Amino acid sequence: xxxxxxxxxxxxxxxxxxxxxxxxxxxxxxxxxxxxxxxxxxxxxxxxxxxxxxxxxxxxxxxxxxxxxxxxxxxxxxxxxxxxxxxxxxxxxxxxxxxxxxxxxxxxxxxxxxxxxxxxxxxxxxxxxxxxxxxxxxxxxxxxxxxxxxxxxxxxxxxxxxxxxxxxxxxxxxxxxxxxxxxxxxxxxxxxxxxxxxxxxxxxxxxxxxxxxxxxxxxxxxxxxxxxxxxxxxxxxxxxxxxxxxxxxxxxxxxxxxxxxxxx
Amino acid sequence: xxxxxxxxxxxxxxxxxxxxxxxxxxxxxxxxxxxxxxxxxxxxxxxxxxxxxxxxxxxxxxxxxxxxxxxxxxxxxxxxxxxxxxxxxxxxxxxxxxxxxxxxxxxxxxxxxxxxxxxxxxxxxxxxxxxxxxxxxxxxxxxxxxxxxxxxxxxxxxxxxxxxxxxxxxxxxxxxxxxxxxxxxxxxxxxxxxxxxxxxxxxxxxxxxxxxxxxxxxxxxxxxxxxxxxxxxxxxxxxxxxxxxxxxxxxxxxxxxxxxxxxx
Numbered sequence: 143x144x145x146x147x148x149x150x151x152x153x154x155x156x157x158x159x160x161x162x163x164x165x166x167x168x169x170x171x172x173x174x175x176x177x178x179x180x181x182x183x184x185x186x187x188x189x190x191x192x193x194x195x196x197x198x199x200x201x202x203x204x205x206x207x208x209x210x211x212x213x214x215x216x217x218x219x220x221x222x223x224x225x226x227x228x229x230x231x232x233x234x235x236x237x238x239x240x241x242x243x244x245x246x247x248x249x250x251x252x253x254x255x256x257x258x259x260x261x262x263x264x265x266x267x268x269x270x271x272x273x274x275x276x277x278x279x280x281x282x283x284x285x286x287x288x289x290x291x292x293x294x295x296x297x298x299x300x301x302x303x304x305x306x307x308x309x310x311x312x313x314x315x316x317x318x319x320x321x322x323x324x325x326x327x328x329x330x331x332x333x334x335x336x337x338x339x340x341x342x343x344x345x346x347x348x349x350x351x352x353x354x355x356x357x358x359x360x361x362x363x364x365x366x367x368x369x370x371x372x373x374x375x376x377x378x379x380x381x382x383x384x385x386x387x388x389x390x391x392x393x394x395x396x397x398x399x400x401x402x403x404x405x406x
Numbered sequence: 407x408x409x410x411x412x413x414x415x416x417x418x419x420x421x422x423x424x425x426x427x428x429x430x431x432x433x434x435x436x437x438x439x440x441x442x443x444x445x446x447x448x449x450x451x452x453x454x455x456x457x458x459x460x461x462x463x464x465x466x467x468x469x470x471x472x473x474x475x476x477x478x479x480x481x482x483x484x485x486x487x488x489x490x491x492x493x494x495x496x497x498x499x500x501x502x503x504x505x506x507x508x509x510x511x512x513x514x515x516x517x518x519x520x521x522x523x524x525x526x527x528x529x530x531x532x533x534x535x536x537x538x539x540x541x542x543x544x545x546x547x548x549x550x551x552x553x554x555x556x557x558x559x560x561x562x563x564x565x566x567x568x569x570x571x572x573x574x575x576x577x578x579x580x581x582x583x584x585x586x587x588x589x590x591x592x593x594x595x596x597x598x599x600x601x602x603x604x605x606x607x608x609x610x611x612x613x614x615x616x617x618x619x620x621x622x623x624x625x626x627x628x629x630x631x632x633x634x635x636x637x638x639x640x641x642x643x644x645x646x647x648x649x650x651x652x653x654x655x656x657x658x659x660x661x662x663x664x665x666x667x668x669x670x
Contacts, residue, residue, distance in 0.1 A: 265534065266534050267534075268534045268537070269533060269534065270529065270530050270531075270532045270533065270569075273532070273569055273573075274566075274567070274568050274569055277560065277567065277569050277573075278566060278567055281560070281567060295580060295581045295582075295583075296541065296545070296581050302538075302542060303538070303541065303542055303545060304538050305534075305537055305538055305541050305577065305581050306581075308580060308581070309537075309541075309577035309578070309580050309581040310577060312576045312577055312579070312580040313569065313573035313574060313576055313577040314573070315576070316559060316572060316573050316576040317559045317560050317569050317570075317572070317573040318559075319559075
């Protein structure tokens with residue numbers, strides 16, 4: 143599975159580090175910072191492909207740098223900028239149900255008199271009142287448009303598993319009888335834009351992630367190989383997933399990178 | 407549609423009154439208190455069939471009495487007692503995600519070391535922290551069991567539309583990849599127990615409600631006739647519902663009762 147590679151896409155949370163939540167620092171996963179350095183030294187193309195929507199890219203890249211990772215904003219593919227492109231293209235004015243720290247990513251977007259709802263991983267902002275408010279905007283639209291920054295079911299933070307944006311997306315979908323448009327993994331267009339930014343074909347790229355559906359399944363749908371790490375939100379029952387079979391399992395990012403670099 | 411009737415099932419919220427939420431009094435719907443009195447005077451059997459789970463039956467019956475309705479606890483079929491029967495039968499110990507005021511309905515139930523989650527319309531208790539806690543209990547079970555007190559999408563209170571338990575049920579279903587067991591409308595067993603309590607057959611009964619799916623669709627699935635009132639959560643687009651066609655529309659409960667009593 144590790145042969146003939148020209149580029150790697152890395153998920154961030156659960157692969158590089160376990161998030162401590164919004165402002166919590168989180169904990170680097172052993173060997174991951176060194177593994178990123180080895181990739182860069184190898185000459186392989188590298189892109190961080192995340193559904194992180196709890197902070198602007200600037201902010202969480204700074205956090206990762208503080209944890210010892212060699213990473214810059216320009217190397218990150220994230221849902222919020224992709225959503226902004228989509229909003230502009232279609233003349234949509236969002237009501238935002240997102241984390242406070244993500245709001246600056248939408249600074250350039252007209253948010254008056256909303257004609258759609260954008261939902262991200264709002265964490266503490268997923269209050270009863272805020273959910274009701276987003277619901278009322280949606281149900282009041284003649285043709286409700288719901289844009290979701292990812293469709294993850296849950297993720298792991300240092301203090302335990304947390305519901306991800308996908309769960310709340312489903313709540314609004316059901317209440318309003320609409321289908322959300324997903325921006326971010328596992329959307330095909332999202333992986334394709336990451337590949338285009340790297341300048342490699344799907345066949346030349348490997349995705350490394352901890353999410354069996356959004357990382358592994360999504361990347362494979364795009365024609366890429368995909369490897370699941372046994373860190374982050376990984377659970378043993380993932381290995382019996384009825385639909386998705388990774389090209390390989392590895393204990394962590396460090397092991398994946400060693401195997402890949404040995405094949406170069 | 408109003409002929410050969412022996413019993414009526416009435417939804418409460420949106421039919422008798424518009425709820426003001428937990429402790430808010432709410433507003434009676436014009437003519438509804440008088441209509442209930444007329445039904446009782448007519449000799450028709452009567453049962454209130456509600457998915458109300460924001461308070462014990464004692465508490466919301468008292469509220470309705472205060473609003474002028476002739477109603478007693480013994481006349482009410484509600485999800486919490488039905489759930490308690492189910493929990494006892496199957497030896498289930500619930501983690502409760504319900505409204506504070508509903509907790510006394512579960513006083514007799516063992517809640518130590520939970521092996522299932524019971525979700526009701528928890529209102530303000532639908533916080534980010536509480537949703538995560540219920541999620542962690544469920545995902546930690548070898549075979550997750552989720553019991554939902556209804557599957558309503560939303561309802562109307564005096565200050566606007568609110569998400570109902572069904573939306574949060576969907577969030578947990580998606581996150582844990584389980585299917586909830588619904589107690590309450592539109593579950594067939596729930597309507598059947600209301601009919602048994604009245605001692606009438608489905609063919610002799612009419613359900614009157616404001617919810618096209620849970621009241622009208624559910625009752626019709628049971629072989630009853632069902633009428634939708636144009637009060638409460640009724641919306642004009644309900645009249646184009648792709649699956650459910652009520653036996654009649656009426657402007658409100660008073661009109662329905664007048665038509666039915668004229669046929670006796």
